[in-house]
Amino acid sequence: MSLPFYHIYTPRSSSYEDLDQILHEQMNLKHPVVISLKNLEFNVQREFIGLIENYFSSKNLNFNFPYPVYVLTDHESSISNLPLIAELEELPIFYKKKEGKMNVKESHLLSKNKLLQQEIHNTDSKQSYEALENFGRMHRIIFDLETERLILKELMTKIQKVKNG
């Protein structure tokens, strides 16, 4: 049993077979993953990002849960829903640790976590992603409307104050 630290995968060439070897259903089940595309050409990187995204949506898998899948690339993070990073330093430090030997209690805890990982992995990814997106979108609308309402209310109060002298 390995600890949930970053596993970094690097496709050796721009062939799809290389990417196919990296992508599998349980790639982010037990540990966070970093797919480094830095050694590929800029256009190929864009293509690979699209392929990775398609893989996750077609298999109904979530690239955020149980552990996140990061893509190390030269592209801007806005081009994809995947978490894109430009440098390894941008990765959350929580999972940056050196491998070591676990004691009995730690091994026991890790095996307990395995059950949770499996439960998260088994949830309907598409449904949960849509629900999360919808929740966020609705709350952005509520925030905008509330800001507008407060501005109008303030304007109204000021006018009434002046009117009443």
Place this chain on the structure above:
Amino acid sequence: MDKKKLIKIASPDDIQGFEEFIESQPKDTNFLPRPAVSKKESSFEFFEFLSSDAQRLLKVKNLLSQKLPFLAKYQQAEILIKQQKAEINFIKNNLFLISDKKDSLYRKSLSDVFDNYFNPPKDSN
């Protein structure tokens, strides 16, 4: 503890009557030697990390399996948006009614601006 050391440390009054017993104790005790445990093995280096990760996983699991289905079933956002829109329309309507009056501040400010720019200059004589 070493017999000689014990005799040296303890005061003569304390060991009075036990001299023979101390002397008769064998050098090799029957206790098993304590197993040598490496420092890493007993340091719980990853215990806190794994506990935090377990907490994170539990929270994610609750979010995905309990909170999100509940939110999807009992949506509050649409009702809130409807209420907010109604209130915004009400305030806008009131603002328009106040501003549309002939002696309103809005009209007064507008006429000041227009008069300033488009009225023919007043003859000072």
